[in-house]
Structure formats: structure tokens, C-alpha cells
Amino acid sequence: MPEDSDFLCGGWIWDPVLRELRYHERTRKGWKDEPEQVERLQRVASVTWHRWSQAPMQTATGQSMSTSFSRLVVAYEGGGDLTINEGDRGCAEKLARAIADAYGLEVVEEGAPGGRRSGNLPQRDEMGLLVTRIGKVEVTLDEATREIVETRRRFPFGKSRRSVPFAEVRRLELTMELEGPTETFTLWALFGPEEERLPIASYQGYEGWADPEEWREFAREMGRSLGVEVTGAGD
Numbered sequence: 001m002p003e004d005s006d007f008l009c010g011g012w013i014w015d016p017v018l019r020e021l022r023y024h025e026r027t028r029k030g031w032k033d034e035p036e037q038v039e040r041l042q043r044v045a046s047v048t049w050h051r052w053s054q055a056p057m058q059t060a061t062g063q064s065m066s067t068s069f070s071r072l073v074v075a076y077e078g079g080g081d082l083t084i085n086e087g088d089r090g091c092a093e094k095l096a097r098a099i100a101d102a103y104g105l106e107v108v109e110e111g112a113p114g115g116r117r118s119g120n121l122p123q124r125d126e127m128g129l130l131v132t133r134i135g136k137v138e139v140t141l142d143e144a145t146r147e148i149v150e151t152r153r154r155f156p157f158g159k160s161r162r163s164v165p166f167a168e169v170r171r172l173e174l175t176m177e178l179e180g181p182t183e184t185f186t187l188w189a190l191f192g193p194e195e196e197r198l199p200i201a202s203y204q205g206y207e208g209w210a211d212p213e214e215w216r217e218f219a220r221e222m223g224r225s226l227g228v229e230v231t232g233a234g235d
Helices: 089-102 212-226
Strands: 012-015 020-023 037-040 044-053 068-076 081-085 107-110 130-134 137-142 147-153 159-165 169-179 182-191 196-206 229-231
Touching: 012 089, 044 089, 068 089, 089 107, 130 196, 137 196, 147 196, 169 212, 182 212, 196 212, 212 229
Parallel strands: 044 107, 169 229
Antiparallel strands: 012 020, 020 037, 044 068, 068 081, 130 137, 137 147, 147 159, 169 182, 182 196
16 A cells, blocks of 8 residues: 555645556545556657636536646657646645656746646727726826826725826836735836836736736837836846
8 A cells, every 4th residue: 555655735646666657545544555547658849738717617416626737748759648636736846846857857847737828918099098996096008199097086086197208117017916816917118216006907817828928028118118127027
């Protein structure tokens, strides 16, 4: 019977000498002697770790399913691949790193298996303005007048308004944050001596579907338009 120390994580045993992956079921008294699944890996070309989230779903019995998913795809040099759906992301990462290390590879991290989707960038309105609304704040970027305007709703009524000329913008910063099943891309303008921040573009949706490179390129283009440095968007 396998011991707990034999397992990499969950019910998975990885043998780096035989290049073999085995999955065992747990019983009340320990682990089953015979593995439920055995895979002797061929020459591996790549190891990809997918992570994504989607809207809540229910089973046929009415039980709620998880909104977060994780999958490993081990592609063989001779064609074909091994696919492992592992809900425990910590375990999935351990498996991915162990297999990749055995073949001298880096783990490729991706979003949804069907591929990330473009088209999540903010669109300019009919006046050519880029308008971003977050809570009670509306930020308008006007490239014609070369200024950023922040409008903030006040309680119980009324609005406050301030204008930031492009010349006061010191740099742009792209952030990508994950909270639960939701990911948020935000492009910030940092201005003034204290580098105050204004969100000039933002997107929020389920994890793993938006294309980070599309947002990086958008950030770089905005940096060129404003004539400032961009951080968080790669080289």
C-alpha cells in the first residue's frame, strides 16, 4: 500500500526515473494498492497549465459546481497529449512543474483551453473620447484637448470635476488582478509630484478569457500617444 510520503499531491505519484504518473484512490484505511490511472510519458514537447473561471453551473441533481477550473496538457513530441483535469490548483502546479523539470522545460501558463479572446478593450465613443466608469467615478480621456477629466458623483447630489493635462502625466501603469473567479485589467495614469492615479481604461470578467497581450499592446499604444513610460506591459 502506498504511503502518504509517496505522493506528490492529492492522489498523484510521479516517478521521475520511469517518467510515470500514477493516480490512486483513497480509502478509509489509506490508499488503494492498485492505481486507478497509470501513464508512462513519452518524449514531452511542452507542459501547459490552463486556469480559468466561468459562470456557476448546476449538476443534474441541483448541486452547484465550482466556478474555477484547472487543466494540464502534456504534449508529446511524436503527437498526441495527456490531459489532466485537476481542481486543486496547488496540486496542478506541482504536477506541471515536476513533469516539466524532468524534461528540462518551462511550464506554459494559459487561460481557458479554448483560447483567450480578444475584443475586451474599451471603445471610444462617437466623439472619439475614451470613457471609463468605476463606481461613482467617471474618467474621460480626450486626445483632442490632451487632457484627462475626472467626474465624481457626490452624495446626496451634485458632481465634482477636475482636469489633468497630458503634460502632468508622469507614466502609465497596467495592472492585472485576480479576485476569486474575476480578473480585472486596469490602465492607470499617474500624475503630479505624488503620482496620483486615475483609471483611464478598465475591463472586468471571468478569469482566463481576456487576452493579456492585447491589453499590453493597448497600454503601449496609449503610452506612445501620451509620450510617457508604461510599466506593467512588458518590454
